[in-house]
Amino acid sequence: MLDLSTVFLLFCGLCLYILWRKTTRNVTLPPGPPTIPFLGNLNVKLDNLPETFREYRLKYGDVFSLILGSKTMVVFNGLETLKEVFIKNGDVTSERPDMFIAKEISRYKGIASSSGPRWKEHRTFAIGALREFGFGKKSLESKVMEEVEVLIKAIEEKRGTPFNIRGLLTLCVSNIMCSINFGQRYEHTDEFFMSLLEKINENLSNTNIMFVATIFPFLKHIPFDPFGLKRNLHNADDVEKHLTLVIKEHEDTYDEKYLRDYVDVYLKRMKSEGGNPNSTFDHEQLLKTIGDLFVAGTETTSTAVQWFIVLLINHPEVQTLMRQEISDVIGTSRYPCMDDRGKLPYTEAVLHEVLRFGCIAPLAVPHGLTKDFNYKGHVIPKDAMLIPNLHSVLNDPEIFEEPEKFKPSRFLDADRKLVNVDKVLVFSLGRRVCPGESLARMEFFLFTTSLVQRFKLLPSDPNKLPSLKGKLGITLGPEQFTFRAVGVESQN
Numbered sequence: 001m002l003d004l005s006t007v008f009l010l011f012c013g014l015c016l017y018i019l020w021r022k023t024t025r026n027v028t029l030p031p032g033p034p035t036i037p038f039l040g041n042l043n044v045k046l047d048n049l050p051e052t053f054r055e056y057r058l059k060y061g062d063v064f065s066l067i068l069g070s071k072t073m074v075v076f077n078g079l080e081t082l083k084e085v086f087i088k089n090g091d092v093t094s095e096r097p098d099m100f101i102a103k104e105i106s107r108y109k110g111i112a113s114s115s116g117p118r119w120k121e122h123r124t125f126a127i128g129a130l131r132e133f134g135f136g137k138k139s140l141e142s143k144v145m146e147e148v149e150v151l152i153k154a155i156e157e158k159r160g161t162p163f164n165i166r167g168l169l170t171l172c173v174s175n176i177m178c179s180i181n182f183g184q185r186y187e188h189t190d191e192f193f194m195s196l197l198e199k200i201n202e203n204l205s206n207t208n209i210m211f212v213a214t215i216f217p218f219l220k221h222i223p224f225d226p227f228g229l230k231r232n233l234h235n236a237d238d239v240e241k242h243l244t245l246v247i248k249e250h251e252d253t254y255d256e257k258y259l260r261d262y263v264d265v266y267l268k269r270m271k272s273e274g275g276n277p278n279s280t281f282d283h284e285q286l287l288k289t290i291g292d293l294f295v296a297g298t299e300t301t302s303t304a305v306q307w308f309i310v311l312l313i314n315h316p317e318v319q320t321l322m323r324q325e326i327s328d329v330i331g332t333s334r335y336p337c338m339d340d341r342g343k344l345p346y347t348e349a350v351l352h353e354v355l356r357f358g359c360i361a362p363l364a365v366p367h368g369l370t371k372d373f374n375y376k377g378h379v380i381p382k383d384a385m386l387i388p389n390l391h392s393v394l395n396d397p398e399i400f401e402e403p404e405k406f407k408p409s410r411f412l413d414a415d416r417k418l419v420n421v422d423k424v425l426v427f428s429l430g431r432r433v434c435p436g437e438s439l440a441r442m443e444f445f446l447f448t449t450s451l452v453q454r455f456k457l458l459p460s461d462p463n464k465l466p467s468l469k470g471k472l473g474i475t476l477g478p479e480q481f482t483f484r485a486v487g488v489e490s491q492n
């Protein structure tokens, strides 16, 4: 008979063996940096992941793996590999993996965090409803322009003094999502609106920790909430309470003959499914979808415009050429509109180069698998986290010569026709490709062209240009900066 201490020792030995196995790379996985017993690859430099992954790609090839705590991560690099994995094998590689945000905040609902038939059904519905609600239509353009004008007016009020545009931009861009979702915009002093944004922003600023909690799920149980994870969950609950009130108001005033916004279109569908016990069109799914559209549609676009400003302050010659083109084609008496796009090739080249250089979502959003995935002799387990490394494409010297340089001319041929723009994979690819791409492009065009048409974008201090280094949070954004916007007429 074994005594208690022997049983205990055996148990500890078994635990250590399991931990050792879990943190050791299985031979069937793609290669990667050597694992450390019991730690795996937890020593990986997390502060600049795109750069770390660039180095790993040089060492281990287009597909490499990392063992991070309980998770296996497989990183895919290069245009052809991404197409093969996420388009050709999209039926297997378009799920979402098990992540803290998906599980604890979204409860696997909404669009960005759901998988399988639920995701397909609701993504298809959302794309159709958003189209019905203005995507690609004049009505949406006028909603965007309303916010552009608010932004321009607020900038005019700064009278050329230095300021940080981040908060203002976020308010304007999120108001566009409010118009689409709730049929109304909010004043920048509105209590409901400000509180909603504050909670969302607090959560966005903690996304790195939420990623760590994906690797170490026990973190959320640590007392006193040192990592702010419980606060994140409370914030998410508060946002939902706000949104529940908006939905209730919509239900109280719903008129099938007059659909005002996304919520109404969804309510119509919910009513049409009435009585079907298997329907996935319920309140919770609506709440999570609105949350997704709001979060995914705000920070990204605002970051893109901030990159534009930082890059054009650093490249005044590009700014002058772009302003000249806008002035020649549109003049100054009216704002730019979407119909002008085809007549502004240089401007279009600048905007593509900003998106390429800024690389707002360098690692997209992790994908998951429907089953074990056999890829080029490797077996990637079903529970692995797949990373489409968009940064590896946008910075690939084989596609974009001297990728570290900001060169809009790379997108124009000798006849000033746009070339290579399809390789700027900022919106990802395959079945999960960003469903907000057309709105984002519209916003980006209208905000940036209106800014350059009306203002010279100048550094706060002529001897110190804003940094071109990115900072990775939920997006890769420029470091915080201030600048001066001087009316082109006043020239001071």
Ligand code: HEM
Pocket: 111, 112, 113, 123, 292, 293, 296, 297, 298, 300, 301, 304, 360, 361, 364, 365, 366, 388, 426, 427, 428, 429, 431, 432, 433, 434, 435, 436, 437, 439, 440
């Ligand atoms: C410059 C602006 C934007 C960029 C760079 C961007 C980029 C991305 C990327 C890289 C993904 C991940 C795709 C993947 O999983 O492979 C994504 C997903 C998503 N985006 Fe965007 N996005 C932008 C704007 C928007 C806007 C304005 C909306 C709102 C309508 C939006 C809604 C979404 C949603 C709902 C998803 C999840 C899609 C899914 O999981 O099926 N995005 N976006």
